Amino acid sequence: MSPLNRKVVLASRPTGRPDDSNFTYLQEPVAPLEDGQVLVAVDLLGIDAFIRTTLDEGSFHRGARMGGVIPALGVGDVIDSRSTTIRVGDKVFGPLGSQTHAVMPAVALRKLDTDIAPANAWLGALGLTTGLTAYFGIVDVGRVKKGDTVVVSGAAGAVGSVAGQIARLSGADKVIGIAGGSHKTAFLVEELGFDAAIDYRHENVGARLDELAPNGIDVFFDNVGGEILDDVLMRIVEGSRIVICGAISQYEKMDEVRGPRNYLKLAERHATMEGFAVFHFAAHYARAENQLAEWYRNGDIVMREHIEHGVENFPAVMNMLMTGGHHGKLLLKVSSETV
Amino acid sequence: MSPLNRKVVLASRPTGRPDDSNFTYLQEPVAPLEDGQVLVAVDLLGIDAFIRTTLDEGSFHRGARMGGVIPALGVGDVIDSRSTTIRVGDKVFGPLGSQTHAVMPAVALRKLDTDIAPANAWLGALGLTTGLTAYFGIVDVGRVKKGDTVVVSGAAGAVGSVAGQIARLSGADKVIGIAGGSHKTAFLVEELGFDAAIDYRHENVGARLDELAPNGIDVFFDNVGGEILDDVLMRIVEGSRIVICGAISQYEKMDEVRGPRNYLKLAERHATMEGFAVFHFAAHYARAENQLAEWYRNGDIVMREHIEHGVENFPAVMNMLMTGGHHGKLLLKVSSETV
Numbered sequence: 183m184s185p186l187n188r189k190v191v192l193a194s195r196p197t198g199r200p201d202d203s204n205f206t207y208l209q210e211p212v213a214p215l216e217d218g219q220v221l222v223a224v225d226l227l228g229i230d231a232f233i234r235t236t237l238d239e240g241s242f243h244r245g246a247r248m249g250g251v252i253p254a255l256g257v258g259d260v261i262d263s264r265s266t267t268i269r270v271g272d273k274v275f276g277p278l279g280s281q282t283h284a285v286m287p288a289v290a291l292r293k294l295d296t297d298i299a300p301a302n303a304w305l306g307a308l309g310l311t312t313g314l315t316a317y318f319g320i321v322d323v324g325r326v327k328k329g330d331t332v333v334v335s336g337a338a339g340a341v342g343s344v345a346g347q348i349a350r351l352s353g354a355d356k357v358i359g360i361a362g363g364s365h366k367t368a369f370l371v372e373e374l375g376f377d378a379a380i381d382y383r384h385e386n387v388g389a390r391l392d393e394l395a396p397n398g399i400d401v402f403f404d405n406v407g408g409e410i411l412d413d414v415l416m417r418i419v420e421g422s423r424i425v426i427c428g429a430i431s432q433y434e435k436m437d438e439v440r441g442p443r444n445y446l447k448l449a450e451r452h453a454t455m456e457g458f459a460v461f462h463f464a465a466h467y468a469r470a471e472n473q474l475a476e477w478y479r480n481g482d483i484v485m486r487e488h489i490e491h492g493v494e495n496f497p498a499v500m501n502m503l504m505t506g507g508h509h510g511k512l513l514l515k516v517s518s519e520t521v
Numbered sequence: 522m523s524p525l526n527r528k529v530v531l532a533s534r535p536t537g538r539p540d541d542s543n544f545t546y547l548q549e550p551v552a553p554l555e556d557g558q559v560l561v562a563v564d565l566l567g568i569d570a571f572i573r574t575t576l577d578e579g580s581f582h583r584g585a586r587m588g589g590v591i592p593a594l595g596v597g598d599v600i601d602s603r604s605t606t607i608r609v610g611d612k613v614f615g616p617l618g619s620q621t622h623a624v625m626p627a628v629a630l631r632k633l634d635t636d637i638a639p640a641n642a643w644l645g646a647l648g649l650t651t652g653l654t655a656y657f658g659i660v661d662v663g664r665v666k667k668g669d670t671v672v673v674s675g676a677a678g679a680v681g682s683v684a685g686q687i688a689r690l691s692g693a694d695k696v697i698g699i700a701g702g703s704h705k706t707a708f709l710v711e712e713l714g715f716d717a718a719i720d721y722r723h724e725n726v727g728a729r730l731d732e733l734a735p736n737g738i739d740v741f742f743d744n745v746g747g748e749i750l751d752d753v754l755m756r757i758v759e760g761s762r763i764v765i766c767g768a769i770s771q772y773e774k775m776d777e778v779r780g781p782r783n784y785l786k787l788a789e790r791h792a793t794m795e796g797f798a799v800f801h802f803a804a805h806y807a808r809a810e811n812q813l814a815e816w817y818r819n820g821d822i823v824m825r826e827h828i829e830h831g832v833e834n835f836p837a838v839m840n841m842l843m844t845g846g847h848h849g850k851l852l853l854k855v856s857s858e859t860v
Contacts, residue, residue, distance in 0.1 A: 407785075412780075420801065426784065426785065426787050426788045427788065428788070429785055432785070438782075439782045439783070439784075439785065440780065440782070441751075441779065441780025441781040441782040441783070441784055442780040442781070442784060443777075443778045443779070443780040444778070444780070445765065445778075445780055445781060445784070445794070445796075446746075446765065446768055446771070446778065446796065447796070448765050448794060448795065448796030449765045449766065449767070449796030449797055449798055450796070450798065451796070452795075452796065452797045452798065452801040453795070453796060454793055454794070454795040454796075455784070455787060455793070455794040455795075456787065456791075456792070456793040456794075457784075457785065457786070457787030457788030457789070457790070457791065457792060457793075458788055458791045459788055459789065459791070462759065462791040
């Protein structure tokens, strides 16, 4: 008898902040496997900012279909297989979506090596949307080098917290995080080893940057966009690199994005703004994973996890991400049992 | 007896478009020279977009002082000298300003070699704010290479018209200019050898770019900013280079610049926006001048000049630049005699 799949599907496309009316929670029997497919019992989903953009019509990332599950990366256990490469009992990583049971082509999945790191870490420090994204942004795009002053926005989030640590490991002289609330700024400095942190909710970001980076900012790793990006642009120096990783402040109003008003500082200071997504570096994943695994094993990279429970809470947990109600990597354990 | 200097000085700082109330025209005797100074009889001034930004308080470029002449680069003849390096009879280039007679330290001037090119050309095809700016933007920042599709905004202006020609000389497969009015677009295609031109005043820029560059835009040399920059950002490809040279559409409202709303395309397409000013390449002027002089001698670079007359008309000629009432390099012959 086939198991029941519990899932959250898209009921309507949100304008602005998603609410309950945009989602439907339902359950249905799992479809029989076809050749080459496997059935995954989903364990954990990574709750990433890109998910918000998939809810819009014609989004950059492959969008959510109306009535379909919401795209999300996850890890799980293969419990049935008609594949010759991925077998029952394998732990896998892939785009499993907002559901408890995913029927997937084996080629869309990757077998996890839990000798290198536990399954959770493959969504976090070693994850595509977290560790690898931070790595390429700091190393390949930002080209952080010895002596640099590096600023990271969204610094208490998953990508930002790893980005700051990789900046330090790459020789940065000073790593400054920007995050919302004193709990987060304390976490950055005390647990993650950032040199300083700015609470954008209660402090004047520009004035604090002037104090903390009096000689200007060499590299900015931006996850946020909006006013913070403009505050940083005012303080770049000749040769600065602005790394555009994301713009979570803009994702709920993508049809009226606030462009960086101070972008002409790029001309004044001969500076660069370069954007990227992790898949642009697909040819270099092995290099990044090897380096990240080494740092992870040595305890050089700390990843705090924030775990919520129950696939039915997927919309609420997305909302938590968008409003910053977490810190570290936000994960959803799809089982509702909080053993 | 010392000659009379006729000059235009800043009477008040404009908000938005400058008008007559912002300037005063007056004449006064030339001050006696101090050691190391020379007196230049100004012949021609280059009317450049940067001049508008010098009228604002705390501008990027060294600003105009209240009551002082308006900064402008020019060429002229030395008619008195207390310098050992620059003598009476020398032709010179430098920041002569909106006046007929400039007392300058000799070190701020450069002797012109009129064997290489006539004096006018040192404000145009070989000029710092024109030829050299275009060269570094296309060659060093845009890194235009064989096969590229290149778009230039403000293409009928001095910098833009040279930038397009250098793009072609650098191997671009297709060079598309954007300018205002059918006279200008015809000029680009028929006289300067652009492959195509878009009249932004009467055509839909996005739709025309789709037709002319169906495979996307590799390099954009931007002098304009605003909506045109956003139209191009929608059409960049992986690895595109957006070269920020200027943003003439924004110079009259620098306190409320329209930032590029589509800047997140940089992340989607792994593309770069890099700004520069010519002085960032000061160490490379000789390379650029040698190459430009060769192209100029061979007739590979055509520079149309638009010459107005009379230093007292400096404000009106600035206004002509800002509203696009010219094409090619806008020059002001400071003598009012239109011989």
